[in-house]
Each structure stands twice: as structure tokens, then as C-alpha cells.
Amino acid sequence: MRRVATLAAALLAALGVAACGAGGGEAGGGDDRTVDVGVVQLPIFAPLYVAQAKGYFTEAGLTVNVQNVKSGQEAIPLAAGGKLDAVLAGFSAGMFSAIESGLDVKVVGSMGVADADTDQPASALVVRKALVDDGSVTSVADLKGRKVGALGGAGATAAFFTGLALEQAGLTINDVEFVQLSSPDIPTGLQTGGIDAAFVSAPFWNLAVDDGTAVKMWAAPEGTSGTGILYGGQFVGSPVAQPFFDALARGARDLQGDARYSQENLTIIGEATDQTPEQVAAVPLYAWLPDLAPLPEQLSTMERIWMQVGALEYDSPVPPEQYVDARFAEHVPAQG
Structure with missing residues (x-):
């Protein structure tokens, strides 16, 4: 796994200049209360967008520079090297490899968690309808030996959720074959028979179900999360690390229950993710813990x-x- 450290060095060299704070130099800008954040541009990270738009960071005396990244695996080395202060992204096997190799990052919080709505969840395990109709697959246990589509393949969050479903059915993650597919390609893969099942987020699972291609078979238990907040080791001890987290939590508290679908919040999320409020509202949103607490037991299960x-x-x-x-x-701070 030493090659992970080599990859980190290469990423730092290639992306370091672009990832520096607005004032130049290392992230955090010393004593200037600037926080440089890498985030994957998705609604699941809405607490950041809400806190920014509603001025919670400004009220805390912070300047937050948001930099869109493709994945946590891209951004983690930047945080470890001090080029980013915080990263909001999905967890992956690559994150654990980076940590095991010695990269200096800490998981400090969670982001989107599954809510109690299993009828319209934010993501779901779906099975090709033809297999259900002919009786070949009547439960998750019948997926043994079959092909499962997953964004990122076996080392990504979709595979973790699939593994949870398989374990509940008495199987293991090794009882299926993962096929790496982008989320937009999964409905087609189900339709053509290239895959037998997939764990995928909305609206892609909904599209496959609505057009009669697939049947929803499993949704993650309430409180399950595959995303979170990471701090670079240098930022953990910064005097602005707690105020930044507190402002994020204020954003999360504004998104509790049905409030996440308020017109104000939908507009904020839409502007941050290049969507209209109507487009955001059309897709089930995740929920967020009001204190954004990290979930170490789930992380151990992922690993x-x-x-x-x-x-x-x-x-x-x-x-x-x-x-x-x-x-x-x-x-x-306690909720007022």
C-alpha cells in the first residue's frame, strides 16, 4: 500500500496550486479564519450549502472557500498535505487504504444518512423485473452468483450498501459479482440484462422501477451513511475547526424532517448543484444527524x-x- 503515499504525493504536486486558499499559501491561511473545503457537488452535502447561503460561516467569522472535487479519493491527499482543510465526500476503500498508509486525515462527522422512508428512499437495491416475474429472484438471498451494478465497483459505497443487504440475507459480499457502471447507465444495464441487480441512488433506481425494468428490493436501514466530513491533520488543531463544524451543524438542523424540502432550502441546494428547486424536490433527499456525529461502528463495518x-x-x-x-x-452547541 506504499503506492498510495506515492499517489498522494503526485496529486499534491499536480493539484496543490489550484487547491491553495484564495490568499495563497496553505489552506486555512494561518490566522485569517479562512477554511478551504473540497466537496463533491451533490445534494447529499446540503448542510454545507445551507450554512454558506444563510451566512452561518460569516456569523462565525469564517471565510469558506468551496472547491468542487470529483471524489473523496482525489481530495483526501490534498487534506492530508494541508492544501484543503476539510473534505465532504463519500467513503471508499481508497480512503481506508490512504489512512492505513499513513495519510494524516480524520473522519470528524457524517453527512447524509438514510431516513425511515423505505418506499421512496434516497437510494435502493433494485433487481431486474424479469427475474422477479419468473420467480428466479424473490429475495436478496437469491442474488447469489449474480451480477450487481455499482458505481465505483467493489471498493465504493454502493458495494458497501449491497454488502449490508447480502449479510442481512445470510450471504457475504463475495457471493455476487460487481460490475462497475455509472449511475445513469444502470437502468440500461438492467434493461439489457447486462446486470441482474444494482444499488443506486435516486432518481436512477426510480427510473428503472417506473419504466417496468426493475423492482425495488431493499433500502438501507435508517441512520446508515456512506458519506462524511474529513479534516486534514493540520486543520484538526486549528482554532477555526470547531466554529466551522458548528456552522455545518446549524445547516444540518435547518434540514431536519420536512424542512429539507422548504422552498428556501430547495433553492439553495439547487443553486449549489446546478439544478432547479423543482429538480431537487423531485428526488428523495437524504436526512442528516442534527450534530453530524461520525459513525465509527459503520466505518468499521465498511472496512x-x-x-x-x-x-x-x-x-x-x-x-x-x-x-x-x-x-x-x-x-x-445545544439546539436552542
């Missing part, structure tokens, strides 16, 4: 599942206390 499928090359799990720092969520 275990990815180790089983061979997406991680090391043998001994990394203890969560080495890379999870819950103190920021624990010190979020």
Missing part, C-alpha cells in the same frame, strides 16, 4: 466488507480511534 471483497490489501483492521475524532460533534 470489514471491503476487506472481504479484496478491495483492501492489508489484513488487520485500522482501529477507529486512530482515524475518527468525535469531539467536534460532541461540542456542537
